[in-house]
Amino acid sequence: MSAPPDPGRYPEPPETVRLRPALEALPAYVAGKPAGDDGRRRFKASSNESPFPPLPAVRDAVVAAMDEANRYPDMAAYALREALGAKHGVDPSQIALSTGSVAVSGDLVRALVGEGDEVVYAWRSFEAYPILVGSHGGTPVQVPLTAEHEHDLESMAAAVTDRTRLVILCTPNNPTGPSLSTEQIEGFLARVPEHVVVAIDEAYREFHDPATVAGTAGIFRRHGNVVLLRTFSKMQGLAGLRIGYAVAHPRLARALGQVTVPFGASAPAQVAALASLQPGVQAELDQRAAWIREERSRLVAALAGQGWQLPRSQGNFVYFPLGEGSPAFAAFAEERGLVLRGYGTDGVRATISEQEANDLLIEVAGQWRQR
Template sequence: MSLAFRGVVDEMLQTPNRPARQTPPPIRLSQNEMPWAPSAPIVAAMTAAIGMAHRYPDYHRAAAREAIGAALGVDPDRVAVDNGSGSLLHGLARLVCEPGVHGVFPSPSFEAYNAALSLAGADTTAVGLAEDGAMDMAAMAAAIAPETRIVYLCNPNNPTGGLIGVEGLRDFLRRVPASVIVVLDEAYREFVTDEPVDATAALLDEFDNLVILRTLSKSHGLAGVRAGYAVGAPRIAEALRRTSVGFALNGIAEAALIAAFSPEGAAIAEERVSTIVAERDRVVRTLGEAGVPVLPSQSNFLFLPGDTAALMARFEAQGVLARPFPNAGGARVTIGLPAENDAVLAALL
């Protein structure tokens, strides 16, 4: 460094800092995350697990499967656990798909379905939604061909929030050949209020080809930890466990999952979900009174149909990060804390 340049640097370092213009952080409502940090019992369990990080976690994830089984009233042999439900839906595609077979999924919906089928070498059919943003079950059934081996259902659907009730699912499952695995992705099931949250669990006893996927990313605020589970027939759950990457569920995630299903962890999650549902209803009611179009939602997000670019510009003006879906003709915004939702309303009203 030259003496002249060093002098300039020294002068810059000695110059008192001028106050910079403060830009508020964006309101992050683009990823369907919960607005709270993990609850105290979960944090305590994860903190304790750090002290055992020099040991491998349970390869068979037995304690986690037992916690889930006890909470859902199913045998742990029917449960498979992995680092997020996304890993499980990919695993199911790998189990039954190869070049020449066929998979069906709704669209627009969770992008991972098409990715999982494509990576497994399967041919695919994307089925459009009904006008209310729920899946078109008649069209889904019609898309099943002799070579079909797997069907993905997203319920409530992401990004639109539409729900097919348990009777609609039962009617669909009766039309599906037993040789076809039906993957019911219920990532947002805890936010459903149109019917009991556990209503779909009864379907597992009726249909051996049904697999229900759920995640702790949403209701328990564990998106950064990665923990999800599948419940289905013992043969399918065992196949998922056998083909899963060893130790994929790390010890800290397992501790978080077990704590989430404890009575205290479950109670806190239920209270937080109730808060989000109340805010969802408030936002929908306010938008409806103002004549702003919004699809009915049973999730922790809303889909606003309209010009995507215009919607995103209005959100940006209020500092709101939303998710654009130009192919679906609109934008999706997560329900957050009341002040965050007020910013959403300010953008749209």
């Protein structure tokens, strides 16, 4: 057998392809930095991942699915959509699946937004929003958060124009943490035209205090322009399998099915998600979510004792609004074995991780304030 060609032997041909001009203005998505491998114990708290491995029932389902990896997955994902339809009290046809809720958000843009149409969302919020909107020819309308790092719903409603096709509400908001109440969302919807779709992105819903979490199921039933976005990446710990979904009203659900990537939800992802909905597994996942909430409370209390004043987070993370000091704080933490997620000169997000990592965050934050 001959050796493979050496790419260095041949000069690269000139590229004269014409890329879309819109790409020049797109920000790059910055993934959470992995922990380095330099022989010392390091913790990755940069990607809002679950600190827990898959539960045995979920792992067994994935392993079994690999026996048929030579076959395409069920494109209709009927078993999973039926289970999710029952969970949300809707027809299975109203469940739109894809590779994570970020992909479903992209489907929403493709289904709703034409060249020059506008999408309104808070900023700073989920980093993928401007990329999804701009890459499909839409115009991002970013409405600054309040001084408390919350959605400024008054300004967001005022930003809706005749060109607005979609509004995204991220609650709890990633990366800052505050959430929206039922009353706040209802008040906002009263000011938005009924032909404008309002997507409620609830990727972190399970980490919210159950006593105060927004009643989005009822909101969905009362408003024909509301769509709910959910993911299995966070509380269920299936980030590496990539699966999320939308709960949509029939007409929009059909449109999402028209524009989504065929076979986007892989067979292992489908069976893992289905296994995570089993009552026994769900009970264990609820215990894990409760542990995250307890650790968040412990962490926030310790940081407050050091003098930190952080936004009130309902996600599996906390946010340090350090402004110009953000890069230095992220570097300071990494030097001490803790990898966090920096957002330029806005702030730094820290995931609620293993207890050791959370303890280290408390230690690092205390050292920073004592410099």
